[in-house]
Amino acid sequence: MTVLSASNLARSFGADDIFSGVSVEIPHGAKIALVGANGIGKTTLLEVLIGRQEPSAGTVSPMRGLTIGYLPQRPQLVGDRSLWDEMMTAFSDLRAREARLHTLAEQMSDPAHPDLDALIERYGREEHQFELDGGYTYETRTHQVLQGLGFAPDDATMPLAHLSGGQQTRALLARLLLESPDLLVLDEPTNHLDINAVEWLESFLKTWPGALLAVSHDRYFMDNVITTIWEMAWGGVEVYRGNYSHYARQRAERHERQRKEYEAQQEFIAKEEDYIRRNIAGQNTAQAKGRLRRLERLKRERLIARPRREHHIHVHLKADLRSGDKVLMTYGLVAGYERERPLVIVPDITLYRGEVAALIGPNGIGKTTLLKTLLREIPALSGSARLGAAVQPGYFAQAHEGLNPDKSVLDELLTVRNLPLGEARNYLAGYLFTGDDVFRPVSTLSGGERGRLALAKLALDGANFLLLDEPTNHLDIESQEILQDVLAAFNGTILLVSHDRYLIDALATQIWDLQADGLTLFEGSYREYLVAREAARQAVREAEASAFAARRQDLAARRQNGGARPSDRQRERRLAELEEQIAALEGELGALHDALSEASARGAVERVRDLGERYAVTESALERALGEWGALSE
Secondary structure, three states: OEEEEEEEEEEEEOOEEEEEEEEEEEEOOOEEEEEOOOOOOHHHHHHHHOOOOOOOEEEEEEOOOOOEEEEOOOOOOOOOOEHHHHHHHHHHHHHHHHHHHHHHHHHHOOOOOOOHHHHHHHHHHHHHHHHHOOOOOHHHHHHHHHHHOOOOHHHHHOEHHHOOHHHHHHHHHHHHHHHOOOEEEEEOOOOOOOHHHHHHHHHHHHOOOOEEEEEOOOHHHHHHHOOEEEEEEOOEEEEEEOOHHHHHHHHHHHHHHHHHHHHHHHHHHHHHHHHHHHHOOOOOHHHHHHHHHHHHHHHHHOOOOOOOOOOOOOOOOOOOOOOOOEEEEEEEEEEOOEOOEOOEEOOOOEEEOOOEEEEEOOOOOOHHHHHHHHOOOOOOOEEEEEEOOOOOEEEEOOOOOOOOOOOEHHHHHHOOOOOOHHHHHHHHHOOOOOHHHHHOEHHHOOHHHHHHHHHHHHHHHOOOEEEEEOOOOOOOHHHHHHHHHHHHHOOOEEEEEOOOHHHHHHHOOEEEEEEOOEEEEEEOOHHHHHHHHHHHHHHHHHHHHHHHHHHHHHHHHHHHOOOOOOOOHHHHHHHHHHHHHHHHHHHHHHHHHHHHHHHHHHOOHHHHHHHHHHHHHHHHHHHHHHHHHHHHHO
């Protein structure tokens, strides 16, 4: 079943055609990513599809009653509600039904009510449907979604007006996920999310029952979630089946096939024109004129267009000087701004020439602070960091604060090296600054343009130790691919801070994992790190399960032996209460298990999800009760 289709869509602004002839469809349950160069019109296409903009031509046909959830790149949540109250708007119907159930319960408490039997029957019917629709789990789901997207428990009471831009984006995304629309349309959903939050979002969207259409530059996200790619280029859309890796291979094959077909046709045309030129006035004039007519018809009706050359950045990173084998050494290093509350405690590190270390961790944990401490832009709270022999560091700042907003693009580049003006302009053209662009003030540049200028300066500097803070931010996919290839061929050492897992997976030889409990070093690739992390988590889960089973066995033995004698009456009463609670929770778990089995057999996805959440909550409550019982028994 198709939830939305479009036929021959076009959108123009004045004389500029953004796109034309776009015909696409979104099946139920589809996971689609829209990709393309920055500024090519992806957001415009999204807004035409969902009815926020009118097409200049063509039609959009949504299915009847289609509900759409839209996440723009820069959302603004308004009102005086708290974050939690904003989330609760996703459940306005459930909350109204919950209030009706409370009213019915109050009426049923009167044994003299004249319609008591009818009330009981109505309450049972509505309460059953309320349960099936997630009425007893929506608050738990809300906590899970907010936590998954990186909100702390205390953030729930924060007014919307106090949320930062990134928090506003995450808050709207959370509300949309809780609303469960038929079609979820997300414009750069992984912006403002750290790796942990993106991983959570991926796991959530993999089981999303509705359709998904997302604009994304996150290649790892598209590999894990997406099953169809729409590539927007030259005013149209090409559809590719598969995830990002499949798309990249198919795109290269398609472009190569188009190039060969064009060259073959051009070769055929050249041969035909040569034959016509040599024979048009000779003995074979009839054949030549026939070939001329066929050639003119081919040019008119079946001429293959020349494959367009796309403009991409041309990055050349090369170290001017070879460094010593030891590039960076730390000794008892502590980074931060307040001695009483250090951000990063660093184990002693030695980084060797040729290594690529990827520094990962949640937003705000201190990754940029650590980089600046290593560069001595921020003094260490204690300990020291030392660069090795002949090490020349080059720093790419996430916020590009090293750029002077008052200088022109050209003058800013010349602060690195005094090049002849013609050479400097040719160099900047490789970073897509052409014509009068080189005279624009830095203050007028977009985020992507500032990133390209910062890369241009870094490449010209000739450093042999690159410290890169989110270098792929604001780059389109093909620019990310180009930068990735350039960094892979770099003949120096790299310390990389990034949320771009595709880049980390391709380059990293070691992972520095910075969490609230400290910095952990892992020697190996990102895939090896993920395997080791999952093995560690599995070991913890198995240990917890073993302890849980042991406590249940202790409780069973206690019941069989008539219970241990308590040391005082209060403890005895509490133990008795806990034993009753545990028995009730175990019975509830058994019933939930049976209901889950039945719902799974029927393929009731939403029912399985709700029951699974209730099972997790009940199991957690049972574990807490067993833990308290075990402590009191001891």
